[in-house]
Each structure stands twice: as structure tokens, then as C-alpha cells.
Amino acid sequence: MKLVIFDVDNTLTNTGRTDQDCFLQAVSYVFNVKEIDTDWSHYKNVTAIAILDQILRTKSGKPPRKREVSDMRDAFLLNLKERSKKRPAEFAEVPGAAQMMTELMKKGDYATAIATGSFADGAAFKLEFAKIPYKKYCIASGAECFTREELIDIAVTKAKSVYGVANFEKVVSVGDGIWDLKTAANIGMPFIGVGNKSLMESNGVKYWVNDFRDLPGFFNLLSTAV
16 A cells, blocks of 8 residues: 655645744734744744744744643634635635545555644644545644654654554655655655646656646556655
């Protein structure tokens, strides 16, 4: 069995900017922090807990406490829910994502997992809003680790447990960000880029799709990548 690990924001759902806005709003509300650098590429590690830690250490010299992280996660999810009521179009799927995941999960030789740099409950909300199927216990989140490499490792471990396998024949990462690409390269894992053609081409991505409307094309690419 092969494993396909998907990012969420701007990979399966068009929520990249929305996720960022709701995250920053929650940080500001819980920690009363202003003037935050919004370019995630400037951060050492691109996971929710790592970004929050760097923001707070830069502003106050102190890391977040466990209770504060919990409060921020709750505020973030509330922000997402409120925004979805006012701007539901922002929570749309990347074209073809729901059908692609539905068909992929029917294939007996493929397992699926989610590795999101954001919070798990937020990722679940976005996927459910966009009607994209996923395995509930196969979500690895940015609240569980600092590095994206750890994030992938957690996703693989959870998928092994859910699918009842000791190891996967191959693992491929599907994502849209430069950090997704770099993480896959660091691990030596095949990578399929989604969207942002200029970014993918400039970084030498071999396998790339604009979206998932061409299902046969994506599945052929997936077969080649793994």
C-alpha cells in the first residue's frame, strides 16, 4: 500500500489567506500582539506552534504557555466558523479536490493522510465545509510539532495505525508551499505541487498540477511519482 499525504490550505481548499487571517486574529486577541510579520517564509519553521513561538519570543522573549495555546486554538476555530458564515466562497475546494479524494480513498492500494501546518480542528472544519472526505485519525497538525519534517513523520505514523500496516511501499507528499517542497526534498520524498506554477517551475518541481479537475491526469502523475 502506498501513502499520499496532503497539505490542506491552497492544496485541497482555497483557504490559504483565510487561515492566515484567522490565525493572526487569534494571536492578536489572546496575546495582544500587533504588527506581526505575515510572510511565513521568514519563519524558521512553518507550523502553527513554531510560528506562534517565534512571534512571542520576538515580541516578549517568552514562549506560549500550554493554556494560552489552547485558548488561541479555540479562538482560531471560532474565527474560521464566523468567517465561513460571512464569506463562504473563501472555503471552496481547490477545483476537483472532493472528487479526487473520494476516488483515491476507494483505491485499495492507496492510503491517505493530512499534514497541515495549522490546527487539526481547523483543518477538519475546512475539509468538511468543502465536502472533502478524509480519514479522521490521519490528521497531523502544526500544534503537535515544530518542524515540517516532524509533521510528515507524525502523519505517516498515524496512517500506519489507521490502515494497520507496518510500513508503506512508498510515500508521496502533495502540497502548494515552498515549505512543502523543501520538506519533501529534505526527507527524500516524492512531491507533487499544486497551483502556483511559477513557484513550482522556478524550484524545479518535476510533478505539478494546477488543480484536480483532470482526475486521470492526476492519478497517472501520482502513479509516476510513487
